[in-house]
Amino acid sequence: MIDTLRLTAEDAAGLLERGEASGDELAGAYLDAIEARDPELHAYLHVVGEQGEGVPIAHKDVITTKGIPTTAGSKILLGYTPVFDSTVAARCKEAGLPILGKTNLDELAMGSSTENSAFGPTRNPWDPERVPGGSSGGSAAAVAGGLAPWALGTDTGGSVKQPASLCGVVGLRPTYGTVSRYGIVAFASSLDQVGPLTKTVRDNARLYEIIAGQDPCDSTTVELPEPVAIPEGEDLTGVRIGVPKEMNEAEGIDPGVSASVNAAIRLAEELGADVEETSLPRSVDYGLACYYLVAPAEASSNLARYDGVRYGHRAAVDGDLTALYARTRWEGFGAEPKRRILLGTYALSAGYYDAYYGQAQKVRTVIAREHAAAFERFDVLVSPTSPTVAFRIGEKAENPLAMYLSDLLTIPANMAGLPGLSIPCGLSDGLPVGLQLIGPQFSENALFRVGHALERALGFDFVPERLR
Amino acid sequence: MNGWEPVIGLEIHVQLKTRTKMFCRCENVWGEEPNTRTCPVCLAHPGTLPVPNKTAIEWTVKLGLALDCEIAERALFHRKNYFYPDLPKGYQISQYDVPLCSEGRFVVPGPDGDREIGIVRAHLEEDAAKTIHVGGAAGRIHGAEYSLVDFNRGGTPLVEIVAKPDVRSGEEARRFLQLLRQTVIELDISDAEMEKGSLRCDANVSVRKAGEEGYRTKTELKNMNSFKFVADGIAVEVERQIARYQAGEEVMQQTLHFDPQTGTIAPLRSKEEAHDYRYFPEPDLVAVAPPADMVERARAEIGELPAARIRRLEAEVDLDLAYGLVTSGRDALYARVPGDDRRAVANVLMNQLAAAGVDPAAVDGAELGRLVAARETIPRQTFLDALGASADPDFTADPYLAETTVSDAAALDPVIDGILAANPGQVEAYRGGKEGLLGFFVGQVMKETQGKADARVVNERLREKLNA
Ligand SMILES: [Zn+2]
Numbered sequence: 001m002i003d004t005l006r007l008t009a010e011d012a013a014g015l016l017e018r019g020e021a022s023g024d025e026l027a028g029a030y031l032d033a034i035e036a037r038d039p040e041l042h043a044y045l046h047v048v049g050e051q052g053e054g055v056p057i058a059h060k061d062v063i064t065t066k067g068i069p070t071t072a073g074s075k076i077l078l079g080y081t082p083v084f085d086s087t088v089a090a091r092c093k094e095a096g097l098p099i100l101g102k103t104n105l106d107e108l109a110m111g112s113s114t115e116n117s118a119f120g121p122t123r124n125p126w127d128p129e130r131v132p133g134g135s136s137g138g139s140a141a142a143v144a145g146g147l148a149p150w151a152l153g154t155d156t157g158g159s160v161k162q163p164a165s166l167c168g169v170v171g172l173r174p175t176y177g178t179v180s181r182y183g184i185v186a187f188a189s190s191l192d193q194v195g196p197l198t199k200t201v202r203d204n205a206r207l208y209e210i211i212a213g214q215d216p217c218d219s220t221t222v223e224l225p226e227p228v229a230i231p232e233g234e235d236l237t238g239v240r241i242g243v244p245k246e247m248n249e250a251e252g253i254d255p256g257v258s259a260s261v262n263a264a265i266r267l268a269e270e271l272g273a274d275v276e277e278t279s280l281p282r283s284v285d286y287g288l289a290c291y292y293l294v295a296p297a298e299a300s301s302n303l304a305r306y307d308g309v310r311y312g313h314r315a316a317v318d319g320d321l322t323a324l325y326a327r328t329r330w331e332g333f334g335a336e337p338k339r340r341i342l343l344g345t346y347a348l349s350a351g352y353y354d355a356y357y358g359q360a361q362k363v364r365t366v367i368a369r370e371h372a373a374a375f376e377r378f379d380v381l382v383s384p385t386s387p388t389v390a391f392r393i394g395e396k397a398e399n400p401l402a403m404y405l406s407d408l409l410t411i412p413a414n415m416a417g418l419p420g421l422s423i424p425c426g427l428s429d430g431l432p433v434g435l436q437l438i439g440p441q442f443s444e445n446a447l448f449r450v451g452h453a454l455e456r457a458l459g460f461d462f463v464p465e466r467l468r
Numbered sequence: 469m470n471g472w473e474p475v476i477g478l479e480i481h482v483q484l485k486t487r488t489k490m491f492c493r494c495e496n497v498w499g500e501e502p503n504t505r506t507c508p509v510c511l512a513h514p515g516t517l518p519v520p521n522k523t524a525i526e527w528t529v530k531l532g533l534a535l536d537c538e539i540a541e542r543a544l545f546h547r548k549n550y551f552y553p554d555l556p557k558g559y560q561i562s563q564y565d566v567p568l569c570s571e572g573r574f575v576v577p578g579p580d581g582d583r584e585i586g587i588v589r590a591h592l593e594e595d596a597a598k599t600i601h602v603g604g605a606a607g608r609i610h611g612a613e614y615s616l617v618d619f620n621r622g623g624t625p626l627v628e629i630v631a632k633p634d635v636r637s638g639e640e641a642r643r644f645l646q647l648l649r650q651t652v653i654e655l656d657i658s659d660a661e662m663e664k665g666s667l668r669c670d671a672n673v674s675v676r677k678a679g680e681e682g683y684r685t686k687t688e689l690k691n692m693n694s695f696k697f698v699a700d701g702i703a704v705e706v707e708r709q710i711a712r713y714q715a716g717e718e719v720m721q722q723t724l725h726f727d728p729q730t731g732t733i734a735p736l737r738s739k740e741e742a743h744d745y746r747y748f749p750e751p752d753l754v755a756v757a758p759p760a761d762m763v764e765r766a767r768a769e770i771g772e773l774p775a776a777r778i779r780r781l782e783a784e785v786d787l788d789l790a791y792g793l794v795t796s797g798r799d800a801l802y803a804r805v806p807g808d809d810r811r812a813v814a815n816v817l818m819n820q821l822a823a824a825g826v827d828p829a830a831v832d833g834a835e836l837g838r839l840v841a842a843r844e845t846i847p848r849q850t851f852l853d854a855l856g857a858s859a860d861p862d863f864t865a866d867p868y869l870a871e872t873t874v875s876d877a878a879a880l881d882p883v884i885d886g887i888l889a890a891n892p893g894q895v896e897a898y899r900g901g902k903e904g905l906l907g908f909f910v911g912q913v914m915k916e917t918q919g920k921a922d923a924r925v926v927n928e929r930l931r932e933k934l935n936a
Pocket of ligand 1: 506508
């Protein structure tokens, strides 16, 4: 009997290698778990159940998969079946990972709770009354709930890190440019990155190794400066850890979250790390505001292709072209994409460009410099991933600004194009707390090393208490 | 113009004949079955990304150098956002504030010496698809029953050249265009055929009082698809504007369409009216930094420019012949043909040799020189036959030169007398005032002598005899 709740991807690979389970048996165990628990969790939009000899995987439904519907959680893409594979899906296929299914998300990756999905919310395996975070909530819930050994998500403002935090799993947002965006339904091109969601840091490094590296189809990708190292060590001797004051003392951070994070920081010190307080004042002050100009601006342009002419939803309109566009988009997009299209269109408009989009790009440079200066002194910066643990479904649904604050601490590093790893570091009120580790560009190996050592020392049990 | 000065700014689009499209690998061809040269990238399927065509960049640099432009060290692509079915992404990837080429000039020899037309910029962009509107008025979308889109052209590379408003007449605009066309043909980067749309010209036209500072309201003349239409359209619009001012009326800023059949100008209902294109840097692409070796290679491939050759030739022939030779690509052969009478050489090249349809590159200049020198002394038909054969391998003028014209009056008189005797009616009519019949008699003599009679002598003798 395969315990999918407990089994890591490395464990699963071990079963296959040793011949203790066949690929079909392994995938079958996950499909059984999906059948048993997904009616409650709704982590999946499509269950595919491919056969194969490798460790199966779930893809967030913005990841284009040839011949498998890809909706991006939006009605605008209902009926669309891609004719090509995204680069990450192709690399997973080459690595022999069969697809379990496509996971739920906030519509077009816009949101922090997966409540914005046009197909209904996903529930948190730790407490089904609560959100799994977002936008990669389906992937995080699938891994936490034993419905997939590992999964891919995408992260624009924190959409891998934050749901990983809320679901008690490990999530990596890689350095911008290390993972191809080819075939990822675009939200904000200068910020979107694909990242793995896994039960352990080692699993995470293994999946990152499969998907990372330059892609001729994505001009913004680069070759990794060094190969991915699967972490092994358990001490942190000589690692310089900075604790940005503003990110650890920001208004709105739950005391329980702070307590867990502080405990993890003390543990790092015990493992040999040099820990010191530091400061990123402007990144925290301006990061969020800046993000909500850049991301909607790019989104307003990226979403223009959904016009009902070539694929996806087309409104039944008798009339002129403008009516076809307007009706199709009115019916196809939910409230959040509409809100961001309006924000972004405004930010790019003649007469406003310099004050909004132009200014935000300048601030972005300031944020990058501030981080670069910090990394002259530190190898890693730490903070909570999310200011809170998983909140109740519906709690923030009516208040977009409160929802946006969920990404307050993940956004600054994203704006600077830097990698960030979220690992579970404890519980607050019985719900997981995530620790965010941020490093300079291409420092994924360092993040894996620190994350792995802390993971071992923390001994966090990733199986949700109510399912043990 | 009675004191009015036309001010004309040209915008030229040149379609590059690269093997593949600008941002995908689809074949870049003209005239194929609609929608057979498409892929997910140029159809803007979700998640697809552009990959720039290096050849297109190199060719644009080459053209920029020929236009004496500065080449940007780091040029940027921007998105130009608007909705239209010919634009599948909802934006066109173009260039905005940092184009590949800027600040150049293009010399146009004219009757009053060289005119230097400033070049504002030459930038690279992707072409839109082709829309075909069925039903309704004149192939416009307004009032059409339905519209079809052919994406074969969508995403093909296009260079836009914007000239400063330095052109002063429709004729000058025509010369500018002819020279530009010849330049891109010699650079071997485009077919530059106006009928096919691979060379397109729009003109911004205004007029002002001679000596007046600044510019008055301009109109935009769109899509004139031949050199003649460019010259005629501008001339008509200039006259229209002058007439309005002279009648005490104003000129309205609008987009106009020149109808060459009626020679009239009408306002065009345009998709581009009053648009805010919300330009912003294309986040899916990195800056284009043309490498120094590429720029040098491009520079080395540029030969002597057509304008410089026209200036040299103008001293030997006249301006029109010089333009004709150079813009038909016949000036290389002209240079290889010896002979003191340069105008005669030029005339033969531009008229009879062109009519014979032979490839100038295959013609032996020395042999052709012998033919031109003998053009008065050999029969006309023999001369034309020789030109027709002049591109054959191993062509020699000898057998043609052996046939001489019969110019001896003593030899021709019996033939002429016979003709007159055989046509008493026509002789009567001629003498009665129908002098146009002279051609008839000349023709009869030529027929009788198998074209060997010297037409000048025949004319003389006929007149003399008929008027006797
Ligand atoms: Zn294509």
